Amino acid sequence: MTDRGVNYWGEDRMSISNQQIVAYWVEHEVDLRLDWSTAHERCWRCGYRSSLEQHLVVPASMGGSRTTDNVVLLCGRCVSESPSHLDPQYLWRWLRATSMSSTDTYWTLRGWEEFEVIFGRKPLECFKEAAVDHRSLNAECRALAADEFAKTVVRFGEGRLNPSTIACVIADIEKKLADRHGIKLP
Numbered sequence: 001m002t003d004r005g006v007n008y009w010g011e012d013r014m015s016i017s018n019q020q021i022v023a024y025w026v027e028h029e030v031d032l033r034l035d036w037s038t039a040h041e042r043c044w045r046c047g048y049r050s051s052l053e054q055h056l057v058v059p060a061s062m063g064g065s066r067t068t069d070n071v072v073l074l075c076g077r078c079v080s081e082s083p084s085h086l087d088p089q090y091l092w093r094w095l096r097a098t099s100m101s102s103t104d105t106y107w108t109l110r111g112w113e114e115f116e117v118i119f120g121r122k123p124l125e126c127f128k129e130a131a132v133d134h135r136s137l138n139a140e141c142r143a144l145a146a147d148e149f150a151k152t153v154v155r156f157g158e159g160r161l162n163p164s165t166i167a168c169v170i171a172d173i174e175k176k177l178a179d180r181h182g183i184k185l186p
């Protein structure tokens, strides 16, 4: 069931529920590694539970319509990274290539990769040589994370921190751990 609504620009547009969009694509067997039972509330790309946009595969400005066959559910951050192209095959190809099967790890991994780009080495690498127990190191990282995230801010409309900001958080955590354990960072 769809019902017609008028948005605040006065345009007439169809209103579709996230469940309807999921039901459509489950039937059309798109080859995505996502758990369809939670696909109405988790981003189809990063897998995070997030405020989701009903994103048009073919943009409205290029004639794409707000119908189930032209809508996917993405968080704001993934929308900003998605291809905006007349040919829908590119968005699907991008989704298949970059979507995560596990949930709630995508942006941390991207932050990890961004750290390597910015600092030219893997984070926490120097702790490998040091005699620090890895399980306690993980616990220390988690304990420090809350304070470090307080130094950052999620930009309006993005829904969560971007990879370069996460890389900064990792850098600050690493710095504190290095001081604590007397390890010299490169």
Ligand SMILES: [Zn+2]
Pocket: 043, 044, 045, 046, 047, 048, 074, 075, 076, 077, 078, 079
């Ligand atoms: Zn996402």
